[in-house]
Amino acid sequence: MSKVYARDIPLAITTIVAIFIILDGVLKWPEYNAVARSVTQAASVIASLTILISVIALARVHAYRVIRRRPGWIESSLLLTVMFITILVGFGYWAIGILPGENELLSDLYDAFLTPGDATIFSLLCFFIASAAYRAFRARNFESALLLASGIIVMLGRIPLGELVWGGFPSLAFWLLNIPNKAGARVIMISATLATVALYIRTLLGYERGWMGRVREGE
Amino acid sequence: MSEAIIRLQEVDPRILYLLMFIVISIPLLRPIGLPISISQETKSLYDFIEKNVKPGSVVVMDSDMSPSTAVECLPQFIAVTRHLAEKGARIIFIASRAVGVQFIEITMKEVFGGGPEHPDYGKKFVNLGYRPGGSVGLRSFAEDVYYMKTDVYGNDLTKLPIMEGVKNAADFTLYCVATGSAVDGYVMLITDPYGTPVGGLCTAVLASRVYPYWPEKVVGFLIGLRGGAEYELLIGKPGRAVAAMDAQSLGHMLIIVFVVLGNIGYFYSSRRRKQ
Amino acid sequence: MITEVLLYGEISFKEGYAFPFTLFIITLIVFGLTLMLIKRNIFIPRIRRLPAIDAIDEAIGRATEMGRPVHYCIGLGDLVSGYDVPQTIASLSILRHVARRCAEYDTPLIVTFRWPGLQLIATEVVRQAYLEAGKPEKFKPENVIWVTSRQFAFASGVMGIIQREKPAASFLLGYFAAESLLIAESGNLIGAIQVAGTANSYQIPFFVAACDYTLISEELMTAGAYISKDPHQIGTVFSQDVLRIISIAILLIGAILMSFGLKTVVDLIRM
Numbered sequence: 001m002s003k004v005y006a007r008d009i010p011l012a013i014t015t016i017v018a019i020f021i022i023l024d025g026v027l028k029w030p031e032y033n034a035v036a037r038s039v040t041q042a043a044s045v046i047a048s049l050t051i052l053i054s055v056i057a058l059a060r061v062h063a064y065r066v067i068r069r070r071p072g073w074i075e076s077s078l079l080l081t082v083m084f085i086t087i088l089v090g091f092g093y094w095a096i097g098i099l100p101g102e103n104e105l106l107s108d109l110y111d112a113f114l115t116p117g118d119a120t121i122f123s124l125l126c127f128f129i130a131s132a133a134y135r136a137f138r139a140r141n142f143e144s145a146l147l148l149a150s151g152i153i154v155m156l157g158r159i160p161l162g163e164l165v166w167g168g169f170p171s172l173a174f175w176l177l178n179i180p181n182k183a184g185a186r187v188i189m190i191s192a193t194l195a196t197v198a199l200y201i202r203t204l205l206g207y208e209r210g211w212m213g214r215v216r217e218g219e
Numbered sequence: 220m221s222e223a224i225i226r227l228q229e230v231d232p233r234i235l236y237l238l239m240f241i242v243i244s245i246p247l248l249r250p251i252g253l254p255i256s257i258s259q260e261t262k263s264l265y266d267f268i269e270k271n272v273k274p275g276s277v278v279v280m281d282s283d284m285s286p287s288t289a290v291e292c293l294p295q296f297i298a299v300t301r302h303l304a305e306k307g308a309r310i311i312f313i314a315s316r317a318v319g320v321q322f323i324e325i326t327m328k329e330v331f332g333g334g335p336e337h338p339d340y341g342k343k344f345v346n347l348g349y350r351p352g353g354s355v356g357l358r359s360f361a362e363d364v365y366y367m368k369t370d371v372y373g374n375d376l377t378k379l380p381i382m383e384g385v386k387n388a389a390d391f392t393l394y395c396v397a398t399g400s401a402v403d404g405y406v407m408l409i410t411d412p413y414g415t416p417v418g419g420l421c422t423a424v425l426a427s428r429v430y431p432y433w434p435e436k437v438v439g440f441l442i443g444l445r446g447g448a449e450y451e452l453l454i455g456k457p458g459r460a461v462a463a464m465d466a467q468s469l470g471h472m473l474i475i476v477f478v479v480l481g482n483i484g485y486f487y488s489s490r491r492r493k494q
Numbered sequence: 495m496i497t498e499v500l501l502y503g504e505i506s507f508k509e510g511y512a513f514p515f516t517l518f519i520i521t522l523i524v525f526g527l528t529l530m531l532i533k534r535n536i537f538i539p540r541i542r543r544l545p546a547i548d549a550i551d552e553a554i555g556r557a558t559e560m561g562r563p564v565h566y567c568i569g570l571g572d573l574v575s576g577y578d579v580p581q582t583i584a585s586l587s588i589l590r591h592v593a594r595r596c597a598e599y600d601t602p603l604i605v606t607f608r609w610p611g612l613q614l615i616a617t618e619v620v621r622q623a624y625l626e627a628g629k630p631e632k633f634k635p636e637n638v639i640w641v642t643s644r645q646f647a648f649a650s651g652v653m654g655i656i657q658r659e660k661p662a663a664s665f666l667l668g669y670f671a672a673e674s675l676l677i678a679e680s681g682n683l684i685g686a687i688q689v690a691g692t693a694n695s696y697q698i699p700f701f702v703a704a705c706d707y708t709l710i711s712e713e714l715m716t717a718g719a720y721i722s723k724d725p726h727q728i729g730t731v732f733s734q735d736v737l738r739i740i741s742i743a744i745l746l747i748g749a750i751l752m753s754f755g756l757k758t759v760v761d762l763i764r765m
Contacts, residue, residue, distance in 0.1 A: 022518070026511040029504060040355045040575070047574040047611055054610030054640040061636045072658075114644065115286045121646035122287035122672060128679040129700075130239050130474050131232040135682075136703035137478045138228075138485050148482070152475055158423075158445055159468040160253035170256055182430045188695045188711050189403075189431065190741060195693075195712030196580040198734040201525050203583060207727045208718050210586030210619060211573060232683075287646060287672060353575055400671065401577070411510055424672070424696050 010212055015204050059083070150176055221491070227484030235477060242473045246465035253465055260430075261449040264418050264439025265302070268393065274307030276392040277385050280326075281405075282312065282319035288399030288422050293322055294447035294460035295420040296397045300330045302454045308392070309381045310344040313367075315357070315396070317349045320371065322397075335372045341379045346371050354404050361388035361408055388413040393438070395420060402429055402437060410436045420446070513765045521737060528733045532725050539725070539732035546689050546707035547717050550588070553663035553687045554595045563602035565661035566592055567652055567677060568616065569668030569692070570645060572609035578669035580715055581693050582612070585668035586619055587718030592665060593623030597632060604659060605638045607668075608648045613640050649673030653680040666690040666705070667714060670697050678704035691717070 017039070024036030062076035086109060093103045100106060137152075139145035156162030157173020202208045272278060280300055284292045303310055312323040323346050327334045331344060348371025350356045359366045364385055365376055376382050384390065394409045396402060397420035405417045416438040419429050423443030433440060441450055444467055447460030507515060531537040557564045568585045571578030589605065596603040605616050617638045624633035641651035653676060656664065664681040666674070666688065674690070674697040681688045682704050690701035691709025701708045709717060712734075719727035748759030 026507055026515045026518075028506045028508045032505075037355065037359065041352060044352065044355075044574060047572065050609075050611035050613070051643065054613040057613050057635075058640055061639075064636075114647075117650075118286040118644070118646045119290070121650045121676065122290075124676055125672065126243070126470065127236045127239055128675050128704075130235050130470075130477065132675060132679055132682075132700065132703040133474050134230070134232075134235060134477045134481050137481070139482055140485075148478070152478065155471045155475055158442075159471045160255050160464060161468040161472055163256055164253070170258065174259060177426060177430055181427050185427050185695060186431045188698075189428075191738070192693045192695070192711040192715070194734045194737050194741070195715035197521060197737070198525075198730045199580045199584060199715045199718075201522075201733075202719065202727055202730050205529075205726075205730075207722075207724065207730070208583055208587055210588075210590055210718065211583050211615060285645070355575065403577075412508070426696075428696050 007206065007209070007212065011204075011206050018200070018204055055083070055087075221487070225484055225488045225491070227480045228482075228488065229484070230477070230480070235473075239470060239473055242469045243466045246469055247463065250462050251465040253468055255445070255448050255452060255461065255464060257449045257453060258442070258446075260433060260440050260442065261446050261453070262439070263434055264299075264441065265450065265453045267416070267418070267438040268299075268302055268306065272303060272306045272308050272392055276306070276308045277311065277390055278303050278308045278393045278395065279311045279313060279391050280323075281315055281394065281396040281398075282322050282326075283315040283396055283398035283400065284319050284322050285316065285399065286318065288397075289322055291422045291443045291447065292397040292399065292420050293325065294444065294458055295441045295450060296322065297326050297329050297458065298447055298450040298454060298456070298460070299395055299418070299420060299441075300326050301456060302450070304330055304343070305454070307343075309342075311347060311364075311381070311385075312344065313347040313360070314349045315353075315398070319397075320346075320349050323348075335374075341370075341374065342381055345376075345379055345381045347376075354408065357404065358408050361413060363387055364390075388415050391415045393418050398422075399425060401425070402432065402440075406432050406436045510764055513763050520740070521733075524736050524740075525730060525733045528729045528736070529726060532729045539728050541716065541720060541728055541731050544709070544713055544717065544720055546691065546709045546713065547588075547720050549687075549689055549707045550592060550665065551595060553665075553689060554592065554599060554601060556687055557662035558599040558601045560662045562662035563604055563659055564592065564596050565656060565659065565664040565681075565686070566603060566605045567664070567666045567668070568605065568607035568612060569666065569670045570608045570648070570673070571669030572611060573615075574611075577693070581669040582609075584715045584718055586615065588665070588667050588721065589616065590619050590623055591721045593620040594627055597624040597627035597629050600629070600632065602634070603637060604655060604661065606641050606648075606652050606655060607639075608641065608643060608645070610640050610643060613638070645671065645673055649676045652677050656680045656684060656686070660684050661686050664688045666692075666701070667709065667717075668692065670694060670701075672697075675700040675704060681705075 021036060021040065024033055027033070059080060062080050064070075065076040066073045066080065086106070089106050089109065090100055090103065093106065094100065133151070137144075137148045139148050153169065154173045154176055156165060157169040162169045199208060203211070280296065280303075282296065284296070300310060312327070314320045314323055324334060327337075327344065327346065331337050331339060334340065334346070347367045350360055350367065352359065364382070364387060367376060369375055370379070388394065388409050392415075394405060394415050395418035396405050399422040402417060402419050402421070402425075409415050410417055417432075417436060419437050419440030421429055421440055421442060423445070426442045429437055429440050441447055444460050444463055448457075448464045451457045451461050528539075532539070554564055566589055568582060568589065571582035571585070573579055573582055593603055603620065605620060607616060617635055620638055621630070621633050621635070624630050639655070641648045656677070657680060661681075664686040666677060667690065670677075670692045671694060674692065678688060678690060678701060688705035689707045689709070690705040691714035692698065692701065693711040693714055695711060698708065698710055716731045719731050744759060748763075751758055752760065
C-alpha cells in the first residue's frame with residue numbers, strides 16, 4: 001500500500017477537519033457553525049455504522065466455533081441465537097412500520113435482560129471493592145499509610161456509623177475532599193488536558209499513528 | 220495464635236464476600252434508623268434552590284443515568300424534583316442518554332403522579348426525552364432549546380406554556396444533571412458561556428471530580444446514596460436513599476474492619492520476619 | 495461575561511473564547527519552536543522513566559515463560575468524540591508495541607474493546623505488528639474481540655475471557671469507567687501481572703488498588719512517545735511541560751493579584 005494512500009491522505013483529512021472543528025469552537029459565524037454541526041453529526045452517524053462490521057466479524061468467529069464444535073460452542077450458539085433474535089425483532093417490526101422507539105417487544109427484551117443484567121454486574125463492584133481494599137490498603141510505607149489513613153477517614157466520615165464513633169469524622173472527611181483532593185484533582189485535570197493537547201498535536205503531525213491501523217514503522 | 224494473626228492478612232476473599240452479602244442484606248430488610256447529618260455540599264444545593272428558585276423559574280433536570288448509576292442517582296433526582304415542584308418551578312426533563320428516559324418517567328410518576336396525561340404536563344413539567352449528539356447536542360440545546368422541536372410525546376414545544384420566554388440556557392435558573400460520568404462538559408457548555416449554574420447529582424465515585432468546581436460553577440452537589448438521603452431529610456420526605464443508608468454504613472464498617480485486621484496481620488508478620 | 499471580540503463583519507469570537515484561542519496559538523508556537531530546535535540538533539529533550547511502561551516487556555516475558563496468553567483491553571473508548579478519544583489513540587499506540595513483542599516471543603495475544611469501530615483498526619494494528627515481526631502466519635484475527643457495546647455486558651465478557659483464558663499478563667490501557675475494578679480484580683484473582691492506565695481520574699484509585707503498575711492520566715498519553723524514543727515525539731512531551739510552567743505562572747500571578755483584590759488575570763481569562 002503506498003505511503004500517500006496509507007498515511008498522507010488520512011493525515012491530511014484529519015488535519016483539515018480538526019482545524020475546521022477547532023475554529024467552530026471559537027468563532028461565532030452562524031453559517032460556519034451550522035456546517036460544522038452537520039459535519040459532527042455526520043461523524044456520529046458514520047461511527048454508528050461500524051457496528052455492522054463488528055457484528056459480522058463476531059458472527060463469523062462464533063459461527064466457525066459452532067460449526068467445528070470447538071470448545072465453548074454451546075455458549076457461542078447461545079450468543080448467535082440471542083443476537084439474531086434481537087436483530088430480527090428490531091428490523092422485523094421496522095419493516096412493518098413499527099419504529100424501535102414504539103417496539104414494545106424490543107423494549108420488553110431490554111427491560112427483562114439488559115437492565116437487570118447491568119445492575120447485577122454493577123453490584124459485583126460492592127464485593128470487589130471490599131477485596132481490593134482489603135488487599136491494597138496495607139501501610140507498607142509512608143505513602144500507602146497516608147492512603148490507608150485518608151481512605152478510612154473518608155469512609156467513616158461518609159456514613160452515620162462513623163459519626164457515632166466520633167463526631168469529628170465528617171468534618172475531617174470534608175476537609176480531605178475539599179482541600180487536598182480538590183488541589184490534586186485540579187492538577188490531574190490540567191495535566192491530562194495538556195497531555196491531550198500534546199497527543200493531538202502529535203496525531204496531526206503524523207507521529208501518533210495507531211489510529212490509522214495499517215502503517216509500517218518508519219513510514 | 221501467632222499463625223492465626225499472620226493469617227489475618229490472607230483471608231479468603233469468598234469469606235469477605237459472604238460477610239458483605241449478610242451485612243448489606245439485613246439492614247435492607249430491617250432498617251436500623253441511624254441518624255444522618257447534612258453535609259455542606261448538599262446544603263449548598265438546597266439553599267440555592269430555596270433562595271433562587273421562585274414560582275415560574277425554569278430548571279432543567281437532565282437524566283444522564285443508566286440502570287447501574289440509577290441506584291445512587293435516582294433517589295437524588297426524585298428528591299430534587301420534589302423540592303422544585305414544591306417551589307413552583309417549571310421543570311424541563313431531558314435525558315443525555317437513551318436509557319435515561321425511563322428514569323424521567325419514573326420520576327414524573329412518583330412526584331407528579333402521572334406523565335403526559337397529567338393536567339400540569341406542559342405547564343409545570345415537560346419531558347423532552349433523549350437528546351442525541353453527546354456534547355454537540357448539549358451545545359445545540361444550550362444555544363437554542365427549540366433544537367429539540369418536540370417533546371418525547373410529539374407535542375410541539377413552541378405551543379407548550381412551559382416554554383414561554385425560554386430561548387436558551389441563559390434563561391434557566393439552574394441546570395441539574397444526574398450523572399455517573401462527569402460534570403465537566405456541563406460546566407463548560409452551560410455555566411461558562413451562559414452563566415447558568417449547574418447542580419450535580421452524582422455517584423459517590425464522581426465526588427472527587429466535582430469538588431474542583433464547587434461552589435463557583437457547581438452551586439451544590441449530592442454525593443451518592445448519602446447525598447440522596449440527606450436531601451430527602453432536608454425536604455422532609457425520607458425515601459429509598461434513607462432506607463439504604465444503614466446497609467451502606469455496615470458495608471463500609473465491614474471493609475474498615477477487614478482492612479484493620481489485614482494490617483494487624485501484616486505488621487505482626489513483618490515484626491516476626493525482622494526478629 | 496466579557497463582550498464578544500469582533501473579528502470581521504459578522505464573524506466574532508464566541509464569548510469567553512478569545513483568551514483560550516490565544517493560548518492555543520501560544521501552544522502551537524511552543525510546539526513549533528521545540529520541534530525546530532530538535533530538528534536542528536540544538537536541543538534533545540529527555541523524559542523520566544515510566545516504570546509501568548518498562549514493566550510491559552517484563553510482563554510479556556513472564557507470560558511467554560508461563561506459556562499463557564497476554565490480554566490487552568482498550569476499554570470503553572471510541573474515536574468519535576469526548577474525553578475517551580485521546581485515551582483510545584494512546585492505547586492503540588501501546589497496542590502496536592505490545593503486539594510486536596507478543597509476535598516476537600510467540601505469545602498469544604487477546605485484544606478486547608467495547609466500541610465496534612475499533613474492530614478494523616485494532617485488527618490492522620495487530621496484523622501489521624505480526625508482519626513487522628516476520629510472523630504474519632501467527633496472527634489470529636479471532637483473538638481481536640469486540641465483546642459488546644454495553645458497558646457492563648462488556649465487563650462481564652472481559653471477566654469471562656480472563657477467567658477462561660487465564661492470561662499471565664493483562665493490560666488495561668484506555669478509557670475505563672465503573673467496570674475498571676471488575677476487570678482488574680478478575681485479573682488479580684487469577685494471579686495475572688497487570689498494568690493499567692486511564693485518564694479518567696476517579697477510576698485511577700481502583701487501578702492503583704488492584705493492579706501492579708498504573709499509568710496516571712498524562713502518563714498514558716505520553717506512553718506512545720516514550721515507547722517510540724523518537725526525539726520529536728519526546729519534544730512534544732517537553733512542550734507540554736513548558737505549557738505547564740506557563741499555566742503555573744498564570745495561576746500564581748492571578749492568585750497573588752486576587753489576594754490584593756485585583757481581578758486582572760480573571761478578566762483576561764474570561765475574555
